[in-house]
Amino acid sequence: EVQLVQSGAEVKKPGESLKISCKGSGYSFTSYWIGWVRQMPGKGLEWMGIIYPGDSDTRYSPSFQGQVTISADKSISTAYLQWSSLKASDTAMYYCARSFVLTSAFDYWGQGTLVTVSS
Amino acid sequence: SYELTQPLSVSVALGQTARITCGGNNIGSKNVHWYQQKPGQAPVLVIYRDSNRPSGIPERFSGSNSGNTATLTISRAQAGDEADYYCQVWDSSTAVFGGGTKLTVL
Numbered sequence: 001e002v003q004l005v006q007s008g009a010e011v012k013k014p015g016e017s018l019k020i021s022c023k024g025s026g027y028s029f030t031s032y033w034i035g036w037v038r039q040m041p042g043k044g045l046e047w048m049g050i051i052y053p054g055d056s057d058t059r060y061s062p063s064f065q066g067q068v069t070i071s072a073d074k075s076i077s078t079a080y081l082q083w084s085s086l087k088a089s090d091t092a093m094y095y096c097a098r099s100f101v102l103t104s105a106f107d108y109w110g111q112g113t114l115v116t117v118s119s
Numbered sequence: 120s121y122e123l124t125q126p127l128s129v130s131v132a133l134g135q136t137a138r139i140t141c142g143g144n145n146i147g148s149k150n151v152h153w154y155q156q157k158p159g160q161a162p163v164l165v166i167y168r169d170s171n172r173p174s175g176i177p178e179r180f181s182g183s184n185s186g187n188t189a190t191l192t193i194s195r196a197q198a199g200d201e202a203d204y205y206c207q208v209w210d211s212s213t214a215v216f217g218g219g220t221k222l223t224v225l
Contacts, residue, residue, distance in 0.1 A: 044217070047215065103150055106207075107173065109163070
């Protein structure tokens with residue numbers, strides 16, 4: 001069974017760093033792209049970027065380029081999304097999702113990680 | 120950048136047919152994917168590549184795509200279909216989501 005399991009909810013202060021994770025199982029982790037999607041409270045889905053764990057090829061949305069870093073450790077089938085300095089506006093639910101190629105649908109999604117940034 | 124336009128809300132009577140549109144410049148030349156998101160849950164893929172249903176998605180869900188509009192059609196709408204629906208395409212190696220449509224089943 002394909003699963004994407006994300007790390008738990010986080011509460012951080014502005015300026016702090018954070019790295020959340022997404023662990024894939026039940027499929028060949030290095031053969032699928034893993035994308036990250038933000039959903040701010042009461043808002044829609046926003047694509048942040050995507051990584052191919054097989055060779056670490058990474059693409060970012062222009063809106064998120066330079067704001068976050070996407071990485072992956074294929075040895076443990078885990079992708080990451082990280083911030084070096086959080087802002088209150090980073091408060092959101094973050095989802096990881098799997099895609100076979102860069103034109104295909106996101107067929108499996110993680111359960112989401114809620115990040116709350118507040119002083 | 121490429122933009123997708125969806126109505127904010129669509130209402131449908133129980134048992135009737137709901138149609139949710141997704142507008143974009145020459146969207147008919149792209150593959151459109153549709154997701155359903157219920158409150159407090161992660162999105163679920165309901166249609167991929169314009170008109171294909173993943174395993175486990177009822178036949179009541181169908182899709183079409185032509186010209187500047189893609190459409191998700193939900194036949195015999197049920198109370199359980201009440202959710203937010205998002206269309207999505209790829210444009211120059213960038214994923215783009217529509218703003219989402221809230222479907223209300225009356």
